[in-house]
Each structure stands twice: as structure tokens, then as C-alpha cells.
Amino acid sequence: MISHKIVPNISVDCVVFGFDFEKLNVLLVERELKDEKNGEILISDHTLAGYHIFEDEDLDSAASRILKGLTGLDNIFLEQFGAYGQLDRVSAPKDKVWFEHINKGFADRVVTVGYLALIDNTKVTLRLKDRNVSWFPVTTVSEMEMAFDHKFLFYEALQALQRKVKVEPIAFELLPDYFTLSQLQKLYEALLGTSFDKRNFRKKVAQMHYVIPLKKKQQGVAHKPAQYYLFSREVYEKTRKGRISFII
Amino acid sequence: MISHKIVPNISVDCVVFGFDFEKLNVLLVERELKDEKNGEILISDHTLAGYHIFEDEDLDSAASRILKGLTGLDNIFLEQFGAYGQLDRVSAPKDKVWFEHINKGFADRVVTVGYLALIDNTKVTLRLKDRNVSWFPVTTVSEMEMAFDHKFLFYEALQALQRKVKVEPIAFELLPDYFTLSQLQKLYEALLGTSFDKRNFRKKVAQMHYVIPLKKKQQGVAHKPAQYYLFSREVYEKTRKGRISFII
DNA sequence: ACACAATGTGTAATATGTACACGAACCTTG
């Protein structure tokens, strides 16, 4: 049984990425604080999905818990990208108000551990509407109002993602179980902000023996149907020479 | 002015690497706890260099402070490799004794942020002897007695180092300002536990325009003297195409 | 002057990266 007694000065924040076959998106929570008397909106902006850890849970468990609550999914790809303990994390006046409100003066400075989560959009669509949580294109984040240092944390996560995606086959976490090569290419282009030549991209993928063509083809599309592919982690683990770069 | 009031449940631990032109070493602190009455040694093993953070300092500052105290050096390469908050970090009986002793029952579980530090051995040799701190070859760590989860943290740091060294020019942090290509090769071999062909290694380095030959040569060696080289971060920043891999 | 020890260099075969254009398959529309 979990106590739910929080550790006041330690939190986790999750930067959850998703891909809609067009662009990369991030899951953000709408934050709203109303004046208790007149209902006037004091704060309205966005935060990452995060919360204090509980006294009897690991950092990883805390992040899993938050993601489960948000998406209903277990077994999401989840990896730390850093710990942040700047003294001025809560510096804007509005954040101070909020901080007082939720933190009840427990701690001056909260150290937060940032988690990068990658999820397959096709497996989660529903449970989001009933909460104040939604997807935002990563390209729009720069113009958004965000709480605390969450915009900074977001960019830290994005950088970590871009670094890792070149070296480990984690991009597949953002795709459904089977996918076309064009989808894979669009994903890498969205992740890295570049564009690739189709033939060269496919030549590269052909060397990755863990991206395996299926018999299945696309159906009901108004053009030549594409073949579906599969990412096999087993084959990846067995065949990697430590040399493969996912940079195209 | 720093208050020196500690945050009881947050610490940093530094895994400090050095290179002696032969092998990779790590800086460890000897830990000894004696019985207050009869002087009997209760614990004798090794820990990473770490301590609680202070209430009015950042995580990075705490790590810098610890390293400064240990080596007398500022401006050391320092990078987080992870945050660790397992509930059983202090599980062995001896560690519990120690924990009670230094922590005075303040907190049940300490979250520690791991820092990877790379230092140029030639700049620090002195100040270590007067403390219970010394260098150990990384290859011997597996057989050492270590406190808490510090052996685990060490291996986490080593893995992070091996990953990063392939992708960023951080190995140079372990070398003096100028160095020979043989030294550079030995370093990479020590870091990655492999060995390279001399000619191919040098061909690879020749592509790295930020490794610049000096006029200077070795002196007083009983063989053909080697040329010295320099790592230029400026040239690196300017000329990197995002493609260079430090994997040889 | 000779032995010793580490430095510094080239070539050929293979693999990888890059630039670039068009027919094929399926759906939609008139």
C-alpha cells in the first residue's frame, strides 16, 4: 500500500512526446488558478506533467505513476534526462503564488528529476479529453506561456531526445507496432528538423536488419499502398555491431 | 555567504576519472568508522566523493564545491549522469550504521544526483595525500568493497562516459593541454576497452581538424620523439558537421 | 657504433554516403 505522503522538496516532471504521422507533439497540462472569492483567473498557462514523489516510491515509479494517470498506459518508454535544482526555479510572481498554494510552504526549493517519455499516439487518444491535458506541436512551444522553468525543461528533453535518437533505436517507441517507411522517415525528419532523400533513407534502413518488412500492405489509400514494417528489438540486440548510427 | 545548512534528503556524488597515460583511474574516498569507545574499526571501505547539498546552492554548485575541496581545482569538466532514488540505497547493515551516524535520522531515503568528472591528472597530484582519497584503476573497482550503491553508481558513470566519449570530444578533458597521438590512442583504448590500429587511428584523427599539431616535440625520451598536439574547442565548434563519430 | 624503443607513414580492397528521376499501383472524378 502506498502512503501518498509526499516528499516536499523532490518532484518528477515528464516531457511526453507523441507523433501523429505529421509532426512531433508534446503533452502539456493546462494550469489554472482562480481566486477563491471572486473566481477571477489568476494564472492560466501550461505545465509539464509532474508531481512530488511519495516517501515510499522510487523516482522511476513516480514517473510511471504520473504517466499511468495521464494516459492509462503502463510500459511506456521512460528515461531520465536530468535533475534540476536551481534556486530560482520558482521565480516568476505567478509561480510563487501557485507554489504557495500547492506547496503550503513545505520547502523553499524543489529539485525535480526530468523524465522523457515516448508514446505511441495510436494507443492513447481517449482519456485525455476529460482532463485539462492535450497535445501541442513541439514547434509551437516556443510561443507558449509555461510555468516555472518548464519551458527550459522541455527544451532540455527535446535536446536529449534528438541526441539519443541518433544513437539508439528509440524513435520506434513513437510509432505503432507496424509502420511504413515513409512514416519512419517523416518521424526522423520531425525529430531532427531535417529532411532526407527517400532513396538514401531507405538504403540506410535496409542495413538495419531489425526493421523487418511484413507481408501486409496499406489498405484504402488513394495511391500505391505502402508496405508495413516492424521493429524487432530482439534482432536489434543480437545484430548491433556498436557501429550503427541512426543519423541518416 | 553560504549557510552550510544541508538538505537532508538530497546529495550529489561525483565519479571522478583520471588518466595516467596508461590506464583510467577513479578517485575514491576511504571510509572508516571506529567504535567511539574502544576504537575498533566498524567499517572500512570506499565511497564516491559526495555530500548533501546545501539549502542555498544548486546541484551543480554542490558538485563543484566537492571537487574543489578534493582537488583544489575549479573549472573541472562536470556533467550529470543520473539521479538515483531507490528506496534501498542504504540497505547493507554497515551502511545503516554509517547512515545513522552521519545523517542523524534526518531522512529515510536520500536521492543522489550523480556527476561525472574528468580531470587532467597532470594538474592535480598533491592535495590528495593529506586526505583519505586516492586513485584506483577502474579495472580494479569490481573487486573493491564499496559503500551504499556506490559501486553501481560508478558503473553507471563509466557507461555514461563510454557512451559520451564516442560522440563528443570530452576525452581531451583527461589529457594535458598538449599530448601525443599515442597518448590519445591509449586514452581511447583505456576508455573503451578496445585497441586500435595505429595508422587507422591517426587517419581518423587527421579528419578531426580540431586536433592540431604543434611545433613542439617530446624531449628526453629514449626513442624517436613524438609530436605534440592540441585540442581546439573553437575549431571543433566551428567545423563540426554533426556527423563526426568518435568511435574509431 | 650498435642495440633499443616508440614514432610516423601508404596502399589496395571494401563499404558507406550522396546526389539525383521516373515508372508502378491504387483511388477518385467525370
Place this chain on the structure above:
DNA sequence: CAAGGTTCGTGTACATATTACACATTGTGT
């Protein structure tokens, strides 16, 4: 049912990078 629209899937020539492999050079020490 023919024509048009859209995305899929493919090959070649050139430049660059990787790999495997052996010996003369330059200094010191005796």
C-alpha cells in the same frame, strides 16, 4: 471506364570512409 492525382518503390555513378597490414626513422643509452 479513362484520365488524373498521389504516394510508393527503385538504381547508378561518384566521392568518402573503413579496414587490414609492415617497415624505415629518430632519438637515447651503453
